[in-house]
Amino acid sequence: MRMAHILLRHRDIENIHKLDVYRANGGYDALKKVLTEHQPGEVIDMVKASGLRGRGGAGFPTGLKWSFIPKAPGEKYVVVNSDESEMGTFKDRELLEKNPHQVIEGALIAAYAIGARQVYNYMRGEFMGIGQHFEEALQECYEAGILGDNILGTDFSCRMYGYYGAGAYICGEETALLSSLQGDLGQPWSKPPFPAIEGLYKKPTVVNNTETLANVPPIILNGADWYKSIGTEQSPGPKIVCLSGHVNNPGNYEVEMGLTFQELVYGENYGGGIPGGKKFKALLPSGGSGPVVVADALKAPITYEGLTPYGSTVGSASVVVMDETVDMVWAALKMVHFFKHESCGKCTPCREGTFWMEQLLHRIYDGHGTEKDLEVLKSVATQIKGKTLCALGEFAINPVLSTIRHFFDEYKAKVSGAGQKVAKATAVPTPTD
Amino acid sequence: MLLQEKYPEEIKGILARFPHKKSAVLPLMHLAQEAYGFTSREAMQEVAHILDLDPTHVLSLAGFYTLYYEEPVGKFVLEVCNDLACALRGADKFVEMASRKLDIPVDGTTNDGLFTLKTVMCLAACDRAPMLQCNLKFEEHLDEAKFDALISRLRAAAAAEKPEPSIVEQISAFAR
Numbered sequence: 001m002r003m004a005h006i007l008l009r010h011r012d013i014e015n016i017h018k019l020d021v022y023r024a025n026g027g028y029d030a031l032k033k034v035l036t037e038h039q040p041g042e043v044i045d046m047v048k049a050s051g052l053r054g055r056g057g058a059g060f061p062t063g064l065k066w067s068f069i070p071k072a073p074g075e076k077y078v079v080v081n082s083d084e085s086e087m088g089t090f091k092d093r094e095l096l097e098k099n100p101h102q103v104i105e106g107a108l109i110a111a112y113a114i115g116a117r118q119v120y121n122y123m124r125g126e127f128m129g130i131g132q133h134f135e136e137a138l139q140e141c142y143e144a145g146i147l148g149d150n151i152l153g154t155d156f157s158c159r160m161y162g163y164y165g166a167g168a169y170i171c172g173e174e175t176a177l178l179s180s181l182q183g184d185l186g187q188p189w190s191k192p193p194f195p196a197i198e199g200l201y202k203k204p205t206v207v208n209n210t211e212t213l214a215n216v217p218p219i220i221l222n223g224a225d226w227y228k229s230i231g232t233e234q235s236p237g238p239k240i241v242c243l244s245g246h247v248n249n250p251g252n253y254e255v256e257m258g259l260t261f262q263e264l265v266y267g268e269n270y271g272g273g274i275p276g277g278k279k280f281k282a283l284l285p286s287g288g289s290g291p292v293v294v295a296d297a298l299k300a301p302i303t304y305e306g307l308t309p310y311g312s313t314v315g316s317a318s319v320v321v322m323d324e325t326v327d328m329v330w331a332a333l334k335m336v337h338f339f340k341h342e343s344c345g346k347c348t349p350c351r352e353g354t355f356w357m358e359q360l361l362h363r364i365y366d367g368h369g370t371e372k373d374l375e376v377l378k379s380v381a382t383q384i385k386g387k388t389l390c391a392l393g394e395f396a397i398n399p400v401l402s403t404i405r406h407f408f409d410e411y412k413a414k415v416s417g418a419g420q421k422v423a424k425a426t427a428v429p430t431p432t433d
Numbered sequence: 434m435l436l437q438e439k440y441p442e443e444i445k446g447i448l449a450r451f452p453h454k455k456s457a458v459l460p461l462m463h464l465a466q467e468a469y470g471f472t473s474r475e476a477m478q479e480v481a482h483i484l485d486l487d488p489t490h491v492l493s494l495a496g497f498y499t500l501y502y503e504e505p506v507g508k509f510v511l512e513v514c515n516d517l518a519c520a521l522r523g524a525d526k527f528v529e530m531a532s533r534k535l536d537i538p539v540d541g542t543t544n545d546g547l548f549t550l551k552t553v554m555c556l557a558a559c560d561r562a563p564m565l566q567c568n569l570k571f572e573e574h575l576d577e578a579k580f581d582a583l584i585s586r587l588r589a590a591a592a593a594e595k596p597e598p599s600i601v602e603q604i605s606a607f608a609r
Contacts (some may be wrong), residue, residue: 090557099522125500135607167499183455244518326507334517
């Protein structure tokens with residue numbers, strides 16, 4: 001018998017997206033508790049003590065992030081990062097659509113903790129359809145006195161709005177997101193200044209991922225010790241894992257951190273194995289942005305630290321499984337095409353580097369590449385590393401270097417002209433723009 | 434002044450959400466695209482005018498963000514995700530099939546002006562591939578039969594002049 005969901009509660013409780021159902025099941029009790037029983041500083045301490053780490057991918061301690069906000073009165077903001085555009089990631093979408101009040105409650109607690117009176121939820125533009133559920137939940141809150149002036153009869157007042165981007169992966173990076181929200185190109189800025197000091201409209205701002213905030217109400221209600229009893233010491237709490245690719249049961253799974261990738265892919269309560277009884281080849285643990293891992297990593301736990309020995313990272317836990325038929329040069333090309341398309345163009349090494357990596361991979365994949373191309377490809381990837389403002393440039397080289405590391409023979413076969421396709425490609429890559 | 438004529442209340446509502454009106458530029462561009470059909474120069478000039486922005490700035494945003502169409506598009510924009518996760522579940526073959534059935538290449542528009550076919554980056558629906566968004570509405574778990582049914586439904590809606598409710602209009606209405 002699996003434990004009840006902490007985040008994906010709509011799977012246990014029907015219609016929890018409705019305010020009355022959410023409240024009948026303890027909803028907004030955590031908000032009421034902090035507003036009536038705790039000083040803002042105590043709320044930050046509780047979240048710190050829980051060990052909650054950012055669920056957007058970076059894993060930064062949430063309470064610590066909140067504590068960086070200056071205590072002096074003045075305009076401050078909470079911004080929810082619902083840009084969710086990492087390839088293989090679809091968890092925030094489910095929360096916004098099916099359990100929006102838990103996100104709203106978490107964001108309101110964050111606002112109270114840091115002294116913000118305004119919250120924006122930045123959703124990717126493609127979420128406008130899904131955002132309607134979130135907007136309806138907001139409307140219910142305004143009508144019930146949970147948003148607006150004197151929330152739940154207290155002195156605390158706060159407004160919250162949905163905001164919709166317009167198609168740009170880079171806006172998941174917090175400074176790019178804030179630039180976009182200010183009406184500019186979604187391009188990152190050089191830190192410092194950090195958003196905690198100069199964020200939205202140059203005011204202190206906390207940017208938290210949607211799933212991160214959904215963890216906050218249960219932490220407040222049940223306490224830090226309860227939260228730390230779930231998961232591992234370094235990675236406490238539940239995590240929504242997005243499972244896709246070659247598995248029998250793709251979808252979101254709320255797991256206790258520490259579950260192994262083996263169990264996730266093959267367990268009957270999870271992925272249920274690979275279709276057609278095919279063999280496992282590789283998986284991406286963090287969408288397109290983390291290095292690919294092979295079968296030896298299946299025994300690793302899903303935690304922030306679990307993949308370190310395998311040279312990878314769990315990121316936002318967007319697990320894409322590939323079976324034995326997948327041509328890894330093709331897979332690398334697909335991912336690099338993504339990063340080339342999504343590079344914002346601000347930093348030359350990323351803008352030009354992703355372009356050339358795609359060109360080279362195309363040539364190698366098409367069977368026209370040479371040994372020299374392979375060397376140049378590695379050289380370009382290595383030269384992007386550490387030379388860009390944000391992590392997109394760093395992410396873009398991972399598919400290249402990690403597939404070369406684990407599947408060098410596939411590249412070799414292509415550049416030597418020996419085998420055009422190592423395995424039958426499942427598809428044709430998109431031509432370059 | 435198509436935008437202001439068509440959506441005066443929505444514009445007011447959107448502006449009220451921000452302490453600095455420049456933040457309203459992306460939402461107004463979404464609405465302008467709805468009113469004008471694409472992010473034409475005229476449409477972007479109207480947005481710039483409302484927000485006291487340089488039209489060049491608004492046009493640069495139209496070029497940067499992929500949901501803004503700088504050229505006229507069909508009545509229904511079919512955007513298929515063929516990123517890696519979707520491609521592992523047949524998205525590239527699905528794109529080929531859609532292209533063949535509509536008799537247009539990717540980025541092409543049918544002669545009757547009804548359909549534009551595009552490929553896009555990840556739409557956060559990898560577990561439901563192949564999938565696409567049609568005027569921002571997600572259509573998931575697709576196959577050839579479901580694609581045929583979708584196209585028939587859209588053709589019928591266009592013939593009956595009963596357009597599907599616009600998601601941009603619906604979401605903008607929350608700001609009223």
